[in-house]
Every structure is written in structure tokens, then in C-alpha cells.
Amino acid sequence: MSGSTRDTAATTDRVDRRLLGIASILVLGTFMATIDATIVSVGIDTLAGEFDASVTEIQWVSTAYLLAVVTAVPASGWLADRFGARRTWLAAVGVFLLGSLLCALAWSATSLIVFRVIQGLGGGLLPPTGQALLARIAGPARTGRVISIVAVVPLLSPVLGPLVGGAILGVAPWPWLFLVNLPIGVAAVLLAHRHVPAIAPSPQRTAFDFRGAALLSPGLAVLVYGLTEAAHGRTLPAAIGVAAGAAMLVGFTVHGLRTxxxxxxxxxxxARPPFGAAALALLVLGASVFGTMFLLPLYFQTGRGLSAWEAGLLLAPQGVGAAAGAVLVNRTIDAVAPRTLVVTGIVLILLGTVPFTQLDHGLADGAIAAALVVRGLGMAMIGxxxxxxxxxxxxPDHLPRASAALNLLNTVGGAVGTAALAVVLQDRLSAHGPDIAGAFADTFWxxxxxxxxxAAGATRLPRTHARKP
Structure with missing residues (x-):
């Protein structure tokens, strides 16, 4: 079906079964990519033993994937413009599945890290191209309700990842942490070929921005690497990484403004309202979501002595809150002012975070669960x-690049936020000594x-909805 035909069909306001089916297919890609960022976290000890590697070395299995995702996201807009969003999405699924298969066949820690990079390059393309394709098919009148359904997946993934990883390792060997992606990915490809319409590539064939790519993607990767090194207490590589990454990002900004x-x-x-305020909200949301999902499991295991499975179960209420929030947003997104929803969501996250600043006062499990439900509800009201x-x-022609920018900021927010909070935590642990709970409580501030x-950035969001075509 042609792009023009699809755009005409998308002007209806009704979210029908066909559109929900397309959204369900495309969200499979986002599910695989986002859950794979955390599914390996519970298997770090297992992988270290399998490959006779130190925990510091095997930690790169997670870091390499994250850096590859950050590297891939900026190119997603150009690829979708040049080759079409559906074709790019299908190719990304293929690369992700190839990386998953290679990871399962890895024979050493080094080979596994290399194959995780391949997997991350495909995974980084899936959320932005899938969202841009879905928004184009749905049209402006239906985008809000459809996105409110699929946006819950990235919120659930940090919670589900450790649970799924722990369940797999309980009944199967470590390669199944990666092989589990194969049936999901194959089903997604077959269904997409049959049910997801193709959107024609952009008629304006712009040249790939090689200079920008050489500055932006490596700059982000080097910055995250520097912050990761700082969290491990390695001062010199951390300083070099942060300085070099920041310099490359400044260079990219200058290049982007002048080219x-x-x-x-x-x-x-x-600088275009409301994009700037929206970008800030997603950047901080990423830092808050992934930062908290880094801090809490670590606290549960080191401060309370829980197993990875027990820690995952204690985090599950956040997923319940996110699911409930998705239902609420789906029913109100066209009736309530966008700024009202976002500000309310941020306030709920704030209210759900404050109790964790009191971990050193013996916060009960019930209070933790209640706080996580509130946080999950708030997170679903923002994205x-x-x-x-x-x-x-x-x-419509600008959707792929806008989607790439938004997903990049959310991903970078998660990566940089997690690394920065790790640095703060390391400092607080040194200051508090044996008082582990006090160190985590300080970090949550x-x-x-x-x-x-x-919240300050969200006040600049528009009060009213865009006019429907």
C-alpha cells in the first residue's frame, strides 16, 4: 500500500483492531531490544564463571550492548528516510537476531562482548523506527492513544528483565538468555511482512551526515564510557572519557548548526516548542527510570541480602503501576491537557521516590511496594x-528524525543517569562506610x-492539544 493511501486512511479518529494489531507487532521489536538491556544483569555471575572472567570484565557484556544502542539510535532517522521505516525496522530485527544467535554461540568473554555490540546495533534501531512507523500509520488523530499502549513496554522492561533472566537461568543454561529472542523475532518478521504496510521513503534523498555521525555517536559512547569508569573509581580514564565525549558533542552541535x-x-x-521541553522530560525520565532500576536491585542484594529473583519480585509492583498508568493514559490522553498529564506523572514519580531517601530508617517492604506502584503510575503518564x-x-516526513532524537535522549538519559548515580553511590559508600542503607538513601536525593x-521543564509544555487534521 502506498504512503499516500495510508496517510489518507489514517485520518480517521478510531483506533480499530487492525491498528492495534500493527502496534502489537511493532512493539515486539521494542520489547526484545529494551528487555535485553537488563535480562543479562542477573546472569553476570554465571557468565563470569562460564568464561573464567572477572566481574569487571564480564560487566562489559551489559556496557557494550548499551554503548552500541547509543551509537545506533542517531542513524535511525536517516535510514528510515532513505530506505523506508518498515524496511529499516525489518533489517534491524534481522541484525538483532543475528547478534542474539552469535551471543548464544560465544566461546569466550571477548567474543560475547563483540557479539553484544552487533545485537545492540540492531536493538538501537528498533524503538525509534517502530515508533516513527506506527505514528505515520496512525496519523496525528490516533497517535496519542496508540503510543500510550506501546509506550508501557520500555517501562516494564527494566522490571521484567531480571525476572525473565532469573527464570531462564533457573531451568536452562546461559545461552538461552539470548536464544529466547529468536522465536519472538521470527514471529515479528513474519507478522510484519503480512500486516504492517510499507511507507514510502522520503522523496528527498539527503546524503548521510558522516561528520555528524563521527562526532555524535562516538561522543555519546565515550561520555558513557567515561562515566562508567568513574563509577569504578578509575580516575584517569574517566576524566579522559568525559572530557573527550563532551568535546565531541560540542563539536557535533557546532557542526549541526553550521552545516x-x-x-x-x-x-x-x-529550540522548537514544544520539542525542547519534551526532550528534557524524556531525558530526565530515562535517568530516573533506569537509575532507580540500577540502585534498587543493587540495594536489595547488597543491603538486604536478597537473591536476584527475590529482588526482581520486590520490583514487580512498579510494573503493575506502569500497566495501570497505561490504561489511564489511553483513556484520558485525548481529553486531558498534555502538560497536565506530564506534570502529574512527574509529581507521582517524585512522591514515589521520596520514601527511598529514608532507606536508612528501615523502610518496610510494604512501603517499598507502594512507592514503586506510585512511581510506575507516574512513569506511564509521561512517555x-x-x-x-x-x-x-x-x-510526517520529519517523524523518523524526530523519533530518533526523542529515543536518543531517553536512551542517553538512562545511560548517563545510571552512570552518574553510580558515581554518586560510590562516593556515598566511601563516606558512610558500613552504613550501606545510608549511602543509598543519600543517592536517592x-x-x-x-x-x-x-518538572521545571514540563511547565513549558503546551496546555492544549494540537489541532487534528
Whole structure:
């Protein structure tokens, strides 16, 4: 079906069964990519023993995947413009599945890390291309309700990942941490070929921004690497990584503002209301979600002596809250002002985070569960409305690059936020000594600060909905 035919069909306001089916197919890609960022976390000890590697070495199995995702996301907009969003999405699934198979066949820690990079390159393309394709098929009038359904997947993945990983390792050997992706991915490809319509590539064939790619993706990867090294107490490589990464990102911004060609991600997008405020909200949301999912499991295992499975179960209420929030947003996203939903969501995350600043006072499991439900509810009220604000106000031809920018900021927020909080935690652990709970409590005050920063940015979001075509 042609792009023009599809756009005409998408002007209806009704979210029908066919559109929900397309969304369900595309969300499989996002599910695989996002859950794979955390599914390996519970298998670090197992992999270290299997390959006779230190925990520090095997930790790169997770870090390499994250860096590859950060590297791939910026190119997703150009690839979708050049080859079409569906074709790019299908190719990304193929690369992800190839990486998954190679990971399962790895014979050493080094080979596993290399294959995780391949997997991450495919995984990094899946969420932005899938969202851009879905927004284009749905049209502005239906984007909000559809995105509110699929946006819950990235919120559930940090919770489900450790649970799924722990369940797999309980009944199967470690290669199944990666082989589990194969049937899901094959089903997604077959269903997409049959049910997801093709959207024609952009008629404007812009040249790939090689200079921008050489500055942005490596700059982000080097910055995250530097922060990761800082969390491990390695001062010199951390300083070099942070300085070099920041310098490359400044260079990319200057290049993006000066070039006469279409940049990989246009810095001017962030000056266009409401994109700047939306970007800040997603950046801080990523830092808060993934930062908390880094801190809490670590605290449960080191501070309370829980197993990985027990820690995952204690985190499950956040998934329950996110699912409930997704239902609420789906029913109200077209009736309630976007800014109201986002600000309310940030306030709920703030309220759900404050109890964790009191971990050193013996916070009960019931209070932790209640706080996580509130946090999950709040998180679901941010992502979908923010993306709806942007997608419903931007021209269809610009959707792939806008989606790439939003997903990049959410991913970078998660990566940089986690690394930065790890640095804070390391400092607090040194200051508190044996008082582990006190160190984690102090670190959560930084998460509270991130929520306040997001709230300040959210006040600049529009009060009204975009006009429907």
C-alpha cells in the first residue's frame, strides 16, 4: 500500500483492531531490544564463571550492548528516510537476531562482548523506527492513544528483565538468555511482512551526515564510557572519557548548526516548542527510570541480602503501576491537557521516590511496594503524552528524525543517569562506610533532584492539544 493511501486512511479518529494489531507487532521489536538491556544483569555471575572472567570484565557484556544502542539510535532517522521505516525496522530485527544467535554461540568473554555490540546495533534501531512507523500509520488523530499502549513496554522492561533472566537461568543454561529472542523475532518478521504496510521513503534523498555521525555517536559512547569508569573509581580514564565525549558533542552541535546539509539530528529541533521541553522530560525520565532500576536491585542484594529473583519480585509492583498508568493514559490522553498529564506523572514519580531517601530508617517492604506502584503510575503518564505532543505537531516526513532524537535522549538519559548515580553511590559508600542503607538513601536525593528538574521543564509544555487534521 502506498504512503499516500495510508496517510489518507489514517485520518480517521478510531483506533480499530487492525491498528492495534500493527502496534502489537511493532512493539515486539521494542520489547526484545529494551528487555535485553537488563535480562543479562542477573546472569553476570554465571557468565563470569562460564568464561573464567572477572566481574569487571564480564560487566562489559551489559556496557557494550548499551554503548552500541547509543551509537545506533542517531542513524535511525536517516535510514528510515532513505530506505523506508518498515524496511529499516525489518533489517534491524534481522541484525538483532543475528547478534542474539552469535551471543548464544560465544566461546569466550571477548567474543560475547563483540557479539553484544552487533545485537545492540540492531536493538538501537528498533524503538525509534517502530515508533516513527506506527505514528505515520496512525496519523496525528490516533497517535496519542496508540503510543500510550506501546509506550508501557520500555517501562516494564527494566522490571521484567531480571525476572525473565532469573527464570531462564533457573531451568536452562546461559545461552538461552539470548536464544529466547529468536522465536519472538521470527514471529515479528513474519507478522510484519503480512500486516504492517510499507511507507514510502522520503522523496528527498539527503546524503548521510558522516561528520555528524563521527562526532555524535562516538561522543555519546565515550561520555558513557567515561562515566562508567568513574563509577569504578578509575580516575584517569574517566576524566579522559568525559572530557573527550563532551568535546565531541560540542563539536557535533557546532557542526549541526553550521552545516548546509541535513544533519544526523538537527540541534535546532530542540529550540522548537514544544520539542525542547519534551526532550528534557524524556531525558530526565530515562535517568530516573533506569537509575532507580540500577540502585534498587543493587540495594536489595547488597543491603538486604536478597537473591536476584527475590529482588526482581520486590520490583514487580512498579510494573503493575506502569500497566495501570497505561490504561489511564489511553483513556484520558485525548481529553486531558498534555502538560497536565506530564506534570502529574512527574509529581507521582517524585512522591514515589521520596520514601527511598529514608532507606536508612528501615523502610518496610510494604512501603517499598507502594512507592514503586506510585512511581510506575507516574512513569506511564509521561512517555506517551510527551511523544504524542511531538508526533502530533510535526510534519510526517520529519517523524523518523524526530523519533530518533526523542529515543536518543531517553536512551542517553538512562545511560548517563545510571552512570552518574553510580558515581554518586560510590562516593556515598566511601563516606558512610558500613552504613550501606545510608549511602543509598543519600543517592536517592539526586533522583529527587532529577524529578524537580523534569518538572521545571514540563511547565513549558503546551496546555492544549494540537489541532487534528
Amino acid at each position: 548546509r546539509r541535513t544533519p544526523l539530528i538537527d540541534p535546532r529541533l530542540f 506517551a503524552p510527551v511523544m504524542n505532543i511531538v508526533y502530533s505537531r510535526i510534519e 539526586w533522583v529527587v533532584g532529577l524529578c524537580l528538574l523534569a
